[in-house]
Amino acid sequence: MNATVRTGLVALAAVAAIVLVASMFVVQQTQTALVLRFGAVQQVRSPGVGLPSGLAPGLHFKLPLVDNVVYFDRRVLDLDLPVQEVIAADQKRLIVDAFARYRILDPLRFYQAVANIPAANNRLGSIINSTVRSVLGDSTFEAVVRSERQALMKKISDEVNAAARGIGVEIVDVRLRRVDLPDQNSQAVFQRMQTERQREATDLRAQGSQAAQGIRARADREVTVILANAQRRAEELRGNGDAERNRILAEAYGRDPGFFAFFRSMQAYEAGLRSGDTRMVLSPSSEFFRFFNAPSGRAAAAADAGQTATSQPARP
Numbered sequence: 001m002n003a004t005v006r007t008g009l010v011a012l013a014a015v016a017a018i019v020l021v022a023s024m025f026v027v028q029q030t031q032t033a034l035v036l037r038f039g040a041v042q043q044v045r046s047p048g049v050g051l052p053s054g055l056a057p058g059l060h061f062k063l064p065l066v067d068n069v070v071y072f073d074r075r076v077l078d079l080d081l082p083v084q085e086v087i088a089a090d091q092k093r094l095i096v097d098a099f100a101r102y103r104i105l106d107p108l109r110f111y112q113a114v115a116n117i118p119a120a121n122n123r124l125g126s127i128i129n130s131t132v133r134s135v136l137g138d139s140t141f142e143a144v145v146r147s148e149r150q151a152l153m154k155k156i157s158d159e160v161n162a163a164a165r166g167i168g169v170e171i172v173d174v175r176l177r178r179v180d181l182p183d184q185n186s187q188a189v190f191q192r193m194q195t196e197r198q199r200e201a202t203d204l205r206a207q208g209s210q211a212a213q214g215i216r217a218r219a220d221r222e223v224t225v226i227l228a229n230a231q232r233r234a235e236e237l238r239g240n241g242d243a244e245r246n247r248i249l250a251e252a253y254g255r256d257p258g259f260f261a262f263f264r265s266m267q268a269y270e271a272g273l274r275s276g277d278t279r280m281v282l283s284p285s286s287e288f289f290r291f292f293n294a295p296s297g298r299a300a301a302a303a304d305a306g307q308t309a310t311s312q313p314a315r316p
Contacts, residue, residue, distance in 0.1 A: 022064035022065070023061050023062055023063065023064045024060070024061055024062075026058070026059055026060075027056065027057045027060060027071070028057060029057045030073060030075050031057065031071045031072065031074060032054035032055060032071075032072050032074050032107050033054060033055040033060070033069050033070060033071050033072070033107075034055070034069070034070045034072075034107055034111055035055070035060075035067050035068070035069055036067065036068045036069070037063070037066055037067050037068075042067060054072065054108065072104050072107045072110065072111075073104065074104065075103065076101050076102070076103045076172055077101065077102055077103060077104075077117065078101055079099060079100040079101070079102065079124055079128075080099050081098045081099055081100065081125055083095060083096065083097045084096055084129055084132070084133075085182075086133050086136045086137060087137060088136060088137065088139060088141045089137065089140050090140045090141055092140075092141040092181065093181065093182055094136065094141065094181065095178070095180050095182055096132060096176060096178070096179050097177045097178040097179075098128065098132060098174065098175060098176050098177060099175055099177055100128055100160070100171060100172075100173065100174045100175070101172040101173045102124065102164065102169050102170060104120075104168060104169060105165070105168055105169060106168030107168065109166075109167065110168035110169060111168075112168075113166065113168060120167060120169060123167060124160075124169065124171075127160055127163045128156070128160050131156050131159045131160050131163070134159075135152055135156050136152065139152060141181075144176075144179050145179055153174060153175060153176055156174045157171055157173060160174055
């Protein structure tokens with residue numbers, strides 16, 4: 001085999017390799033694909049694959065330089081919608097910020113309807129905006145903001161999903177990220193809410209003050225009653241104690257009058273001869289000091305009596 005033949009075989013092998021590489025393409029796990037021949041779809045389904053249309057992930061072949069492959073993402077796609085103004089059923093203007101998530105369910109229909117994702121986003125944005133206006137326009141501000149928000153979002157999602165199936169798209173979810181009043185209306189609403197809360201706070205303070213006064217009045221009355229009962233009980237106990245003391249003193253005096261007289265004199269000494277400014281001018285032979293002169297208190301009394309008798313002049 002001469003060199004010319006070998007060169008021709010090598011060139012033929014190189015061309016065959018290039019043609020083979022150019023005829024192969026790979027579809028990733030997150031993708032599906034359509035094969036186009038001069039703009040017309042050639043392969044729309046892989047054998048044994050449950051996709052409605054489009055090639056399954058794996059290695060596929062096409063005609064080089066003739067066929068073209070268009071890839072579509074099988075994952076859930078996000079659609080962030082622009083903020084729009086909606087008038088509710090109670091004629092209140094709402095600023096609505098929404099977003100949606102969708103996935104391509106039928107690549108063939110999707111390609112025939114919108115061809116690519118940017119065009120699909122524009123179409124879906126128009127559908128969602130019109131549906132949001134229609135659904136929220138039939139609801140009140142309170143229903144949208146508080147009571148029926150979840151049900152309204154489900155209704156919007158169902159209606160958008162029904163309309164989006166015509167372009168081969170399935171709507172996974174539509175959410176209202178923010179629903180607010182315009183700034184000028186919000187300020188008025190906030191001021192009204194603040195005024196209402198201040199009025200409620202004033203009413204609660206007045207009710208609390210009235211309840212506090214009632215509680216104080218009842219407490220004062222109970223204190224007065226308790227103190228009166230306590231004072232009455234104290235007087236009763238004090239009277240019983242004094243009576244018991246007098247009884248004990250009388251019984252002690254009856255048993256030993258001398259000791260009782262001595263004890264009472266000692267108490268009189270203690271009370272009368274206190275330290276400080278106590279001054280007493282008495283005769284040493286006074287009855288008050290009888291227990292100082294004699295332990296029994298009788299000798300001093302007898303001496304006083306004798307002295308008195310001798311000091312009296314005899315009668316003629």
